[in-house]
Amino acid sequence: MIAPTHAVFLVAAPDQPGLVARLAGFFYEAGLNIVDASNHTDPHAEGAARFYMRIVVDLAGLSAPAASATLGGSATRASLEAAFGALATSLGATYAMRATDDVAKIAILVTKDPACLYDLILRQRSGELPCEIALVLSNHPTLEPVAQSFRIPFYCLPVTPATKPEQEKQVLELCAKHHVELVVLARYMQVLTNGFLEGAPPVINIHHGFLPAFQGARPYHQAYARGVKLIGATAHYATKDLDEGPIIEQDVARVTHAMGPDEMTRVGRDVERLVLSRAVRAHLERRVIVEGLRTIVL
Amino acid sequence: MIAPTHAVFLVAAPDQPGLVARLAGFFYEAGLNIVDASNHTDPHAEGAARFYMRIVVDLAGLSAPAASATLGGSATRASLEAAFGALATSLGATYAMRATDDVAKIAILVTKDPACLYDLILRQRSGELPCEIALVLSNHPTLEPVAQSFRIPFYCLPVTPATKPEQEKQVLELCAKHHVELVVLARYMQVLTNGFLEGAPPVINIHHGFLPAFQGARPYHQAYARGVKLIGATAHYATKDLDEGPIIEQDVARVTHAMGPDEMTRVGRDVERLVLSRAVRAHLERRVIVEGLRTIVL
């Protein structure tokens, strides 16, 4: 394999002396080179200070003698994860490990608006989003040609209030069948039930409004009526409290009194696309740690 | 007088054919040169489309023959305003006229934080804010030396819940005595009563939060707890619904998970200053038309 294979470790722990030294020391002893690292200690966390770290190591070191010596004779990804897990436990830490050649499969849920869908597909094709788009799913057939032109499987599952439980069950089954690890709501104009969210992999939503300012429907009409001078978009993990999930990314654009709701919608659409793609990228690069209502993006 | 004297006209009217032509034609016939003009038609206004215009004319033309001919023999500011008022009435318009040499007096209300106060004073001194700062008023003596170093009268009127009606009455009396036409709340940490607002000239407030997201107290602590990625500030006219008055200007700055509430406060303070000064400037340059909850800033 030409491109080097890395593993990303995300760690969250109660703050304590020596954390950086012990985590970095673990990889040093195992002969695994750290190619990128960042950490943050939050003294304001409720209860007690919290420590967060993201470490990227080069897995090429697994084939060197130091790794075998440290990881017990057989230096594999599995033994690496087991050994790191033991360290994490001793620190009271939660962690996640992921190799960069273990490409995540994602599902994109849409309705009729093609803007965010094209944007995500093109960024994936250009190498900007490290994932495989396993399927596009919609409650309308409108965007089938878009998926087809990129040879991505497309599923149309119409939904009515009466059929929503059944339809959501089908969506979950499709996600399971395709081994989907992330669901991206790219202007999917349906409220998801708690049941769905409990059974689904992580879900990232783009809210076309600057949360928590304009929750609910038609935020640009709300923004116009309120005469705001900036509009924004918010990408967040979907949770059962609609529009209240942990925020991953936000941005704004300037508007004026001269713009009606349609013009604000147009300006907002550009912000939405940028914000959604940045959030999906941060998630796929394993940069996001969720801590209650907040995210730490390392 | 060296600098040319202009008059600014602000007009709001139901939309109708020929408005620009009739308004511009009025000044053309009177021999008054239009040095700046901008207008906006809002088709989304409730009820029916609304028209807004700001026109700046050079009053030097008042001494030319055309003016006398049109304005009835005696071309003065008063006869100009009377004639324009008649036109406005015929169009169903509301309007305001103000000469640039008629410098507005303002009062700045503060508590203990000097940042916004210094900012406003320095901008006024540099010619950026066309006004006279008639007085600085506070419920604390802390900032008296600041006002004194710029030779601006300073009044300290402490306030308790019991004395608030009496204190507000004194504030209104001071404003009246100094012919104050605009009150700027530059981090004045007191809620004003409806009684005060009804008796006062226009009041501009800076809300250290991105309205309507974080209303009420300690918005930066709210922003931290919610994990937002942007914080902002909003300058608005104070109305009896706290934090709900017409928005004049807003801006934001980017924050990260690494910033605690104090750091967010520091970043926010810079945004507050910029936003407040821009709003005060727009008001003083007679650019702001209030229409219900919205402003048109021409």
Add this chain to the structure above:
Amino acid sequence: MIAPTHAVFLVAAPDQPGLVARLAGFFYEAGLNIVDASNHTDPHAEGAARFYMRIVVDLAGLSAPAASATLGGSATRASLEAAFGALATSLGATYAMRATDDVAKIAILVTKDPACLYDLILRQRSGELPCEIALVLSNHPTLEPVAQSFRIPFYCLPVTPATKPEQEKQVLELCAKHHVELVVLARYMQVLTNGFLEGAPPVINIHHGFLPAFQGARPYHQAYARGVKLIGATAHYATKDLDEGPIIEQDVARVTHAMGPDEMTRVGRDVERLVLSRAVRAHLERRVIVEGLRTIVL
């Protein structure tokens, strides 16, 4: 016809008293309602003050009696333009008139990068860019499938230094054959000759750099080497002085020391797309007046 048909007038003239009144009065007398207007007087222009105005009128009024009376019996677009042209001449003004149902045809020139091409096509399809994309032309076959998936004619005209004169001639012929009125260089990695520019309709280029900071090739590598903290993009009319044409739109994004040239390129690509589409839109909405090296965007 359901959607109202408007005409946009762009005017540039030496400043003189009564311009707004005379221009607005012209349409008022002709019974044509002004639905949008903006103007600007630049006192800093070399030589003498210059006046610029954009006026949008509703052509529905052409069928009313007032129009016939004013425009000489036969109120048509042609007689309207003739009458307006006579007024413009009397004011020493240059002008352009264009009806909104007279949709401009554009050509998009690309090489291999699909990002800007997709962006322009999708915005055109969503109604954001009022034009018809008559052809996509490239010196490489790479993007033919993109054009095909949207059923847009695609021409591949390879070019070498030796064949450039001939290839440019073919490009000009294709533009003429398709009645192209605007050429958009959407990452067309070829320098155009003066001969081409003299024979071509207006050409808008996106420069992936914040002009005039980083001219020439590989601006993101220059930006990295210089350690800048912001990168930007500039959309401008192409002129014979490479990268020196009148600027239509610019924007920037923040970068850090942690970004290498590739990451800067990725961030820059988003800025490029936004800036190019805003510039093309401003041109198509007839908002741009070129005055020497500067543009006035009304």
Add this chain to the structure above:
Amino acid sequence: MIAPTHAVFLVAAPDQPGLVARLAGFFYEAGLNIVDASNHTDPHAEGAARFYMRIVVDLAGLSAPAASATLGGSATRASLEAAFGALATSLGATYAMRATDDVAKIAILVTKDPACLYDLILRQRSGELPCEIALVLSNHPTLEPVAQSFRIPFYCLPVTPATKPEQEKQVLELCAKHHVELVVLARYMQVLTNGFLEGAPPVINIHHGFLPAFQGARPYHQAYARGVKLIGATAHYATKDLDEGPIIEQDVARVTHAMGPDEMTRVGRDVERLVLSRAVRAHLERRVIVEGLRTIVL
């Protein structure tokens, strides 16, 4: 002492395995808690990859047994620095160590414009800039009252081409006498000679233009003439190549065709103040590593 005393370590080294582990391990063994850390590896550096790290440790640990054991019986700041220096040498690293209670003295050089001077003083007073303003120095007496109102020593040293060598010598003597460690050029309208820069402590300059776009004089007039849509400011270390020193911070603001040079100057002044104060703060918080023409701001 109530506030905890920290020490900031800045390290630059050739990249090599185990750097984070060895640096963090050093402090862990010495019983010094790391309260903040960030690092960056630049694979694009000329020659070979470079590693940069900023580590903030709590000096309270110096009085604990672990420190004495590790630092050789006598755990002092001096022995800590000696031990760290030995480690740095073994890694081929350069480093700097600074305790937060060792407050830097700075000199602010101005001419007549008070905006940046007030801004820096007020930020220092509010605790935002961890330094002592030892003196304000100008070639004009204009701003003496400003310095006096804050009880800061003010020196007026007029300068002509003929007296420049002598005047610069006096400036250097004043800086030495006041133990100045940073010189801030807050709109000091004089070009400094190489001789001065060689003898002076680090000098931060604010360039009122978006380097490298508009170098030299009157950048806002250049910006107007070129019709740019954004203007900016750049804070950089002064080097003998005027306006070519390593950039610390930059920002921009949007401008339009409607702004003349004066209005651009006003908008630019706000950007200048923000950018200069951010750069000075980053320097004082020991976040800036200079590497050739670039800075790494950790």
